[in-house]
Structures are given as structure tokens and as C-alpha cells.
Amino acid sequence: MKKFTNVSDIGPLDIAVREALEIKSDKFGFTQLGRNKTLLMIFFNSSLRTRLSTQKAAMNLGMNVMVLDVNQGAWKLETERGVVMDGDKAEHLLEAIPVMGSYCDMIGVRSFAGLKDKAEDYEERVINQFIEYSGRPVFSMEAATRHPLQSFADLITIEEFKTKKRPKVVMTWAPHPRPLPQAVPNSFAEWMNATDYEFVITHPHGYELAPEFVGNAYVEYDQCKALEGADFVYAKNWSAYAGDNYGKVLSTDRAWTVDSEKMGLTDNAFFMHCLPVRRNMIVTDEVIDSDRSIVIPEAANREISAQVVIKRLLESL
Amino acid sequence: MKKFTNVSDIGPLDIAVREALEIKSDKFGFTQLGRNKTLLMIFFNSSLRTRLSTQKAAMNLGMNVMVLDVNQGAWKLETERGVVMDGDKAEHLLEAIPVMGSYCDMIGVRSFAGLKDKAEDYEERVINQFIEYSGRPVFSMEAATRHPLQSFADLITIEEFKTKKRPKVVMTWAPHPRPLPQAVPNSFAEWMNATDYEFVITHPHGYELAPEFVGNAYVEYDQCKALEGADFVYAKNWSAYAGDNYGKVLSTDRAWTVDSEKMGLTDNAFFMHCLPVRRNMIVTDEVIDSDRSIVIPEAANREISAQVVIKRLLESL
């Protein structure tokens, strides 16, 4: 594996999950693999879970880790070619990226969607430039349109908790006061579509995701209908993707909040969310505090998904 | 030892000091103990000495260290139960703390008093929630009402420099332009009261500390009288605790500054301060630059007190 930005990079999912569970049972079994290897983690956006879990995963493998917080105010990168750099951007990515690559063996990048220019976001300009110019294996710590370390952790969690061979997984939109990127729902859909699970997406009209991510998922606009018989409920907010509404909040309707009544429609489903979660907006206290909520083991699996990815990239050096 | 927030956690002080001096003479004698163990240091407030000395202590023990600076503007934690999270707080501590716990083996937390709500500060809400929800051993890197790593370092320093079996230790209030928490003086009093030293506290009227910390200490409002025959002078500013004056600056009277004349009243006492110190407010240049000033060895012992605490917590894992 030379890069990790989407589900196809990881290869067969059953093998990836098996490797994850092996690592989980022996986190320090590969500390020689990372000896004298350095991971550079670059954050264009803030992070809690990703920062800690990825750093921990790399240290589990014996790596050295350097963390660079790119304060966008202090260190603006020019990305256009041919411009006269007489403004506020002090460095061009054409220099910055290969230089960063020269000081490490592997790069993790976090760069969110700006939610202003759909074409720019969906081109994944930042992470693709790191892949093109850094000379190092690059993995996504959440990019503009995908969050594959999260989706891989979600998959591991479902495999650990499922009691049916082919569970029904329902991803439901839920309200949030601010506009959020589509990276998590896009990515979750991409990974679920790569399994043989029954996968349903439900959201209000206007919140349709990009067709390339929806794929063969069944889209049901009636949340209650969607939840019927579900084994896993995956709640998440996202802003609108379609047309001129790109990046906008169209609804904060708390009728979409996941509560006990809705969980009662499921087949005693587990509740999942990638965190951070707004309580009583996305989900009620009662549901997230119940014994069917698996948000903490789901977050804990972020260390595991990161460790599999970094291990694979180390093996390919 | 499963947590470290106050003097009672450390057990018999003579044994703790002996262990400290052993570690000081061989800092790298226990590097196997921390192998593949990770300390997470969480700062809700800024730090110089604590950050560096604690990180150094953990590395001396062979641990990996992750540092998280919680920028309160960027990442506000909801602490109340039952609220609809539609405001500026993106995550509830009920998720954030167990998630942080899942990525490490031990947690150090710094969270100062807000100095606005005495009850909230003296409940020690933040560190207690970490103890309750993280699932990991937690130690204080200065909490709202105590700074036990500082007090332990102070004790080690006194034991190193004392020439009498039972020295007289005087903690004196001194002026400062800004309102400071009571954590350092509270904690120092708690630790001194747990020794058999002669311990005296002196401060202007209105600066009485909380009774549970003053304990059996002798309180003398006349600074000169208090200093007579002292072997150690421990200077510190704090804001008012009592009544409606909680968190207020009642005096910046430089008549309380520790100068050579006052040191002349002592039995050739050593001068101590936890640092950072305002020169010529808390203490004159002449005193702090004298050969009786032990503020630098006192600060250096922060590495030692932290290493004892982390070692004990590692041993209990």
C-alpha cells in the first residue's frame, strides 16, 4: 500500500479487518517495523481523536512522530501556478511539500473542505498535491470529501458487534447548528457499499449526497421507515451537497434527532457516531447513554484502523 | 497509587522523599517500566515548568508522551447534563474524557481555578471528572485548589537543604498585580501540615486561606514577627478566598515584598518560590540573587517529584 485515501486502497475488507483484530490483540507486536522511521502529521484543521489515535498508533509501531499544526494565518501556502508572490502567502506548495517529505518517511494530512467551492473541495487538491509532490506514502487524516480512518474504524466496530452475518446498517442525517463537511457520510457510504451489508441512507429532501458516494445504497426519505429492523444506526450531520445549496444548513429540525422511540423501531440496534457529537441535537442523552451505544469502542478503534494503515505503509517502504 | 491530586495520595512522606532522592541519583534506572506506555498531558491552561518537567520525567521512565493543548476557544467542552447542545460547545466531557482515556495509559491534567465561582472551583470539577470517566490513573498538573507536584518538589527541596531536624518554614503572602489562584499556597500548607516542621503562614488581613488547608498552621498577621528565626521563607501571592472577595486583589502593598531586611530577621533562611516570580514585587533582586535563594534547585525538583508520581502510577497499572 503506497497511499491511503479511500476504501479501494486497503484491498479486501475481510483481510483488513482480520489484520485489525490481530493488531488489537497485540498492539506492540510490530515495534521493530517502525524503528528509525518518522511519521509527520500535518494538520490544516484542528483535531482531538485523530491527533491522539494516529500518534498512538505510530508509537505502537515504534515510530518517531512529528506533529505540525499549520496555522493558516501564520503560514499561508500559495497553490496557484505562475503567480507573482507579492501578497500574504510566504511559501508555495511546490517547495513546502517536497521539503516536508525530505524530513520524514511517511505523511498524514488533515485538510477539511472549505464548503465554498464544491469543485475545489471534490478535486481533493491539498491531499492530492501531497501525494504528487512529497515523495512519501501519504494517508488521509480526513480530507475534503472522505475520512477513511474513521470509516475503517466504523467497519471494525460493526464486525466486532454484529450478531448477524449480513446486518442492516442505517446512516441517518441528524440536525446540527453549523454547516459540516460531507467527508464522514461520504466515506462511510463508500465503505458500507464495499461490504455485503444491507445499507440504507436516510435524510431530509435536499440533503442528497454526491452520487458517486451514494452508489448502490438504498435512499429512504422517511427516517422511521429506514430504521425498521436496523442492526446499526449510524447518525451524522452534514451540510447540503446538491446544487447552489452546497455547504448550507437547510434544516435543524429536531424531529430527525435519534431518540429512544426511533431506536425502538430497530432490531435492538447499536448506536454509532464518529464524535464529537451534539447531545440532544444528533441524539438524545437516553440513547447515547444506553448500553446499546458503542460510540466509545468505536472511537477506540481509531487507534486500530490507524495502526493497520501505518503498518501497511511501513511494509511498503 | 491510582491517582495523585493531594498529599494523602502519596502515603508516608519520609518514604516518598527517600524514593525521590533515589530517583534523583539515577534518573534512568527505570526506563523499562514505561516501555510501550503512553502518558497524555492535557493542558487547559498554559505552562512552562510543568510541561517540560513532567514530559522529561515520563521520558526518563521510558514512556511515550502526547501533549494536548486544549484551546478553550476552539474546543469547548459541555459539562452540564441534559442540555441541548446547539451552542458553541462541540463536545460533551462524557464522550471526550473516555475517548482520551482510550488512547493512553495515564493522564496528567492542568486546569486552573476560574476565580469566579468559589463553589465550582473548590469542587474540583474538571479533574474529578477525569478521574471518574477516563478509566486511567490521573494526576494533577495543578488543579483549581491544589498543585501537589509543586508541593512535593518543595518538600524534597527543604529536605535537601535543611540543617535542623525540625526547621521553621514560613509561607508569606507577597504582592502581585494580578489575581492568582490559591492552589499553590493551599497545597503547600497541606503538605507542610503533613510534616513535623514548625509551619507559619503570614498574610495581610483579608487573605485568609480556606480553613481545610490552613489546618493546624500558625497564622501570624505581622510578617516581621512570623519571619523571626525562620529556616525557610516560602513567598507566594494569592488572591482573596474569604467571602465575597473571592478571587479579588485586595492589596498590592510592597511593604510585604521580601527584602534583605526581612531576611535578616530569619535564621539565615533559604528563600523559596514556585516560579514564575515577579522580581521587586514578590522579592527583591538582592534576595533572589543571593546564595540563600534556592528557587532554581526547587524548580529542578519538579522533574523529580513528577518522576516519583508517574513511577508509582506505572507500578500500579
Next chain:
Amino acid sequence: MKKFTNVSDIGPLDIAVREALEIKSDKFGFTQLGRNKTLLMIFFNSSLRTRLSTQKAAMNLGMNVMVLDVNQGAWKLETERGVVMDGDKAEHLLEAIPVMGSYCDMIGVRSFAGLKDKAEDYEERVINQFIEYSGRPVFSMEAATRHPLQSFADLITIEEFKTKKRPKVVMTWAPHPRPLPQAVPNSFAEWMNATDYEFVITHPHGYELAPEFVGNAYVEYDQCKALEGADFVYAKNWSAYAGDNYGKVLSTDRAWTVDSEKMGLTDNAFFMHCLPVRRNMIVTDEVIDSDRSIVIPEAANREISAQVVIKRLLESL
């Protein structure tokens, strides 16, 4: 070697370069040297290359690394003696520096020129105080008047790419929208003057560097004449040094930009710059993207120059 702030600290340059090339061919040959040793990197100014390359170099040597970003707003150091500290400066360097020294084995410091007070800048007050008070070996990660890790990396790069025994090296001023310190050109001149290269400096009138740095270099005000027959073109902007113009931008004349036509005057010279570089101000896209541009290998050598310096300081402990 007990400190590293200028060219004379490194000793004979041929030996230093030989050691650099040996290290470059075996970066992990000395990992035992830094075991249980800690480098403290202190940044008073922001940094990309220096931060990553120096940290990487120390880790290559098996050291532990602690990074302290001194936010000047949050943690102001008093530097004057005798003042009453009742303002916004919370700590005096007389305490801060020895305390920082007590938690590490070696200190790297970055502190830029303020460009307001020439005498203060050229006294190198900050780094000299670290040398005087820290009790540890100190090296410069760019000080007010020199950037020796950069100059050493530049020298290594020239030695790697030169095809003549005694190449002609031309340092040319080039335009930039903002006032920059003289540290890089001062330091480059100091190092070039210590070699037997032919060394020429060219810049507009008014941009004369301090005589102690110009030394025996040939100064040519006609850029085209200077570039004739050059083997290496080292471009850099700096603000004025002379007289009342200290720290000012006197010109942003793009007639001084290094373009293909000017490179055509050279003996097929290599193009060098310390980065970050303003494209189409300092140098045209065509030149920096050409196969004679060696800015990336030059930046990569920052890891090597840092590793030689840290190794030498470790050997002297």
C-alpha cells in the same frame, strides 16, 4: 564543541563537511549517542524547516525532544535588570533560562531580529543570555544576525554539487514585499568567506551588509556583471542594514528577480535559496523549476547540518 552560533564554532570546514557526508550516508549510526539525552527546542518565532529538520536530526541520534513555542503574547520575558515587575511580563529570563536548562541536556533557540533597534539585534541578546545562564550547550536555530545551520547546509550542498575545485559563488539580493532580517545573508557570507571559493555579493545601493560579515567578499553593484561565470547563484532578500534605514525596504525592483536571462550569464550555475521563497519576486518559475535548481536538496541538507552540530555537542557533554 560547547556552543554553535557561528562559523568559527564548527572548526575546520573540510572536516565538518566530511563528517556531514558520513552522517548522510548512515543517519542512524549514532543512535546510542543520544540515548537518555533530551534536546529542548525553543521557538520565539515560527518555523517549518528548522523545526522539522532539527527534531528529525536529534531523533536520528536517539535523543528525546521537547518543543516549546514561546507565544510572545502569553509569556513575556523580562530582560532588564532591576525593574519592578508590575506590568505584563510574568517571568524574568534570570529564572526562566536556568529552569529550562535544568530539564534538558541541550538547547536550540530561535529568536529573530526585531529590526527596530540595530544595536540590540547585533548584540544577540537572547541567544547570548541562553549561553550565559542555561548551563547547557546551546545552538542557534536562527538568531538575530546569523543562521548558521542554514549556512552549513548551504556549504554541504555546494560541496556535493560543485564540479570545480574553487567554484564562483554569487549571493544576489532579490526583491520581497516585506522587511526581512539580515541573518541568512550575513551568515552565508561568513561561511563563504571561510572557504577558498570565489565569493561575490551583489545588491542595489543602500543594501550594504555589516562590514564584519562582508569581510573580504567582492561587492559588485551590477547584478549582471556579478553573475558572469558564476557556478552557484544564491538568491536572498534582506532589508537595509546601513544607517537610519536599518530594517527598511528600500526597493522591490523586480529588475533584480533571478530569471533565465540572468542565469544565462552564468557558467550553467546551480540556483540556491534557503526557502521559503517568493516565486516570481525572488526567482521566476522557470528558474526554480529548472533542473539546475537545487533548493530541495539544499533544504534536505538542513537535517544533516543539524545532525552534525547536535552530534558534536553530544560528544562534548
